[in-house]
Amino acid sequence: MASISNITHPIDKPEWNSKPAWKLPGWAEPLIVASILFGAMYFTRRRNYSILGRRKTLYNSTLDDPDSARSSDELLPTYDPENEDDPQDPVDASKGLPKSRRCCGTTVYTPNTSRFKDHFHSRIFQKFPFLIEMFYWIINYAFYRMTSIASQHIFSETGIWDVAKGHGIAVLEFEQVSWLSFLFPIRERSVQQWFMHGHQDALTFLNRTYALIHIPGTVGFIAWYYYIAPSHPTFATVRRTMTLTNFLAFVTFIFYPCMPPRLLPKEYGFLDSVRHDDAQSVWQSGKYVNTLAAMPSMHFGYAFCIGSTLLYHSTLFRRNLERNEVRKNKFWKMFFVVVGFGYPALILTTIVATANHYWLDAMVATCFVVLAFFCNKVFFVFIPLEDWFLWIIRAEKPIPSTGERFRELGGRL
Structure with a gap:
């Protein structure tokens, strides 16, 4: 390994001429x-379904074919293997017999929750199916909050701050002096310095972008795609991919704490412009936030997943459309392509220019997204647990309303 002097720089107090950006209130x-x-819960609500009604008839969507299976509570005879909501035999269901699930190559029998479909909270779920998606992401956020506690416990004896600093320096050495350094021709410090000299207003904009787009942008994407996706299986694939990417990243956060460039000692040449602009997000501050979770970059991981989904949604790169899907006109094709490439590019520029991440962080995040896409069905093993949880709370899982309202409006952009 090369000397540390190869990646350090003379300590020089950077000149910062821009004024700190206006701080967004903590409640905003x-x-x-x-x-x-x-808003997503409201716009994707089931319009012809009454929470207070007590009709025993099953919900029937006017948008799907009569033999289209959507959820176990519909008890229809055709099973769509791509829809994780629906492995239920109609005869068994009508008799209240246990559900038959395939898990890890074996058959598992779980309680039949269809008897609870008329319970009040079940009817709320049926009216507002997006509540289930909100629940999934609350679980994700809770797991993220736990990574800081777990990592600090594991490295309590050695000192997590020193460990994370060592990992951050190791990343810089890998990028700049290893035999794979050709993969990283532009150094992170060079990118930040370019913005520091003559483009500080742009850096202030990127600081604000880093703070405000990650969580609201990702949540907004999930809400938008639930509303507009051509089918629930397609939406569920994206959701599972993002969730599995989360868990792969969370494990890395715990066992490989990594200090972001902006927190490294000054001799490495990075400026903490985020703190200067007071641009820290409320979601990324506080007692349980893991500030030593640079590897991988979930900012870029989410952006890459979103960008890939937008490219798929453009229909420009595929010949066959899904059922109920309408091919976009030229304007919308180009719109989704431009945003599909532009959004990840913006986020990549942001995380490097603000010294929040290394190039390698984005590269690892990309690999995690690809791996998660091909392995996303691993979450099917949790379906039996979901059945038992629903049984405990005496609720039936709602039929997804993915894309229904959009298709009611003609399915055209």
Whole structure:
């Protein structure tokens, strides 16, 4: 390994001419996210379904074929293997017999929750199916909050700050002096210095982008895609991919704490412009936030997943459309392609220019997304646990309303 002097720089106090950006009130970000979630819950609600009604008839969508299986509570004879909500035999269901699930190559029998479909909270779920998606992401956020506690416990004897600093320096050495350094021709410090000299207003904009887009942007994407996706299986694939990417990243956060460039000692030449602009997000501050979780970059992981989904949604790169899907006109094709490439590019520029991540962080995040996409069905093993949880709370899982309202409006952009 080369000498440390190869990646350090003379300590020189950087000149910063821009004024700190206006700080968003602490209550604003939670309000934005809550507005997105409850807005999505409202716009994807089931319009011809009454919470207070007591009819025993099953819900029937006017948008699907009569033999289209959507959820176990519909008890229809055709099973769509791509829809994780629906492995239920109609005869067994009608008799209240246990559900038969395939898990790890074996058959598992779980309680039949269809008897609870008329319970009040079940009817709320049926009216607002997006509540289930909100629940999934609350679990994700809770697991993220636990990574800091777990990592600090594991490295309590050695000192997590020193360990994370060592990992951050190791990343820089790998990028700049290893035999794979050709993969990283532009150094992170060079990118930040370019913005520091003559483009500080742009860096202030990127600081604000880093703070405000990650959580609201990702939540907004999930809400938008639930509303517009051509089918629930397609939406569920994206959701499972992002969730598995989360868990792969969370494990890395715990066992490989990594200090972001902006927190390294000054001799490495990075400026903590985020703190200068007071641009830290409320979601990324506080007691349980893991500030030593640079590897991988979930900012870029989410952006890459979102960008890939937008490219798929453009229909420009595939010949066959899904059922109920309408091919976009030229304007919308190009719109989704431009945003599909542009959004990840913006986030990559942001995380490097603000010294929040290394190039390698984005590269690892990309690999995690690809791995998660091909392995996302691993979450099917949790379906039996979901059945038991629903049995405990005496509720039936709702039929997804993914894309229904959009298709009611003609399915055209």
